[in-house]
Amino acid sequence: MLTIPSWKKIFAVYSTDLHDFMVMDIRTLPEPERQIYNRIKAKYTLTFDRFEVGEKRLRLLKIADLEEFLDGKDPFANVSEFPFWIRLWDAAMVLAYVLGSQRNTEGKQLLELGAGLGAPGLAAAAAGYSVTLSDYEEIIMDFQKVSAAASGLLGIKFVHLDWLEPPTLEPFDVLTGAEILFRDDFFQPLLNIFSTLLKPGGTIFLAHDATRQSLPKFLKLADKDFDIALKKQIIKRDGKEKTIIVNRLRHKQ
Numbered sequence: 553m554l555t556i557p558s559w560k561k562i563f564a565v566y567s568t569d570l571h572d573f574m575v576m577d578i579r580t581l582p583e584p585e586r587q588i589y590n591r592i593k594a595k596y597t598l599t600f601d602r603f604e605v606g607e608k609r610l611r612l613l614k615i616a617d618l619e620e621f622l623d624g625k626d627p628f629a630n631v632s633e634f635p636f637w638i639r640l641w642d643a644a645m646v647l648a649y650v651l652g653s654q655r656n657t658e659g660k661q662l663l664e665l666g667a668g669l670g671a672p673g674l675a676a677a678a679a680g681y682s683v684t685l686s687d688y689e690e691i692i693m694d695f696q697k698v699s700a701a702a703s704g705l706l707g708i709k710f711v712h713l714d715w716l717e718p719p720t721l722e723p724f725d726v727l728t729g730a731e732i733l734f735r736d737d738f739f740q741p742l743l744n745i746f747s748t749l750l751k752p753g754g755t756i757f758l759a760h761d762a763t764r765q766s767l768p769k770f771l772k773l774a775d776k777d778f779d780i781a782l783k784k785q786i787i788k789r790d791g792k793e794k795t796i797i798v799n800r801l802r803h804k805q
Contacts, residue, residue: 576600576611576702585701588694589613596621600702601640603671605652608678611702612640612669613695636734637668637692644668644730646785646796647759648675651728657681660725663749665713665742666732670696672759673728677705681726686713715741723751730759733766739773746801747777755802762795771799779804 578589592598592613599616602609615621615638622635648671651662657680664673667685677683677700685696685708693710700708713719715738727750732742746756760767762784771780778801785796 581698581701585698589698592691592694592698603645603648605649605675605678609703610671610674610678610705611699612671612674613698613702614638614640614669636731637666637687637689640669640671641731641761642787642789642794643759643761643796644671646787646798647672647728647730647757650757650759650798651676651681651726652679654679654681661722662726662728663711663721663724665715665727665729665745667696667729668692668731670699672730672757673708674699674703674705676726676728677708678703682707684709684711684721684724686711688712688714715745718745718748721749723749723754725751725754726757727754728757731761731764732758733760733764733770736766736769739766739770742770743774743777746774750803752803755800758799758801760797760799762797767797774801777804778802 578586581589589598597616597620599614601612601614603612604610618638621638651672652675654676657676660681661684662673662676662681663684663686664670664676665686667673667687670685673683673685673696685693687693687696690712693712696710711719711721727746733739750756756778774780781800783798785798787794787796
């Protein structure tokens with residue numbers, strides 16, 4: 553049975569306020585991550601989001617001004633080129649607490665695919681997993697590195713992972729991703745990664761907004777090789793209800 557912590561618990565401590573940003577003393581970052589932070593800050597206005605997993609306080613480095621990052625470009629002119637990674641998705645936060653609530657994590661290897669800002673992977677690291685965050689651009693991994701350091705998480709690995717030409721990696725106990733199904737033409741490459749990078753007996757956790765039209769199409773393809781469990785989580789954001797779907801996939805016996 554797939555279980556998810558209550559939504560109230562999930563967002564009990566989640567902050568983007570100025571006070572929390574100000575109490576993050578950049579001087580406390582290790583030198584390599586401080587240099588990365590200063591390099592990004594020279595181009596963009598930055599902020600930190602804060603959330604807690606158990607007793608661990610985590611911080612995510614983010615772009616504070618989306619318009620500044622887009623530099624006048626129309627984000628809807630070509631949706632396939634929209635930098636989805638710069639947004640902290642609700643599905644990512646739900647997945648973060650699913651992973652953060654897992655038990656018996658010691659010694660287990662976890663790979664977050666299309667990690668973006670990396671909230672689920674950071675939460676998994678806080679819960680005891682040995683985590684690798686992956687994405688397709690160096691700037692994304694720069695944000696991840698600063699967030700990991702700001703959160704006091706050691707030993708996280710960062711990998712450039714092109715789904716069309718994936719590197720050779722050892723298989724993982726857990727694969728995970730939030731809002732990674734934006735393009736139908738990436739479905740089969742993603743399934744190929746599932747087949748090659750998931751250990752026998754391993755588990756995949758995915759989280760997406762229920763309105764994502766690509767999700768049922770992808771799950772129909774995945775159903776050929778995987779047993780799929782589903783859990784709906786209804787949340788309220790800005791007075792409106794939103795449904796997040798968390799799927800757990802395991803190889804069929």
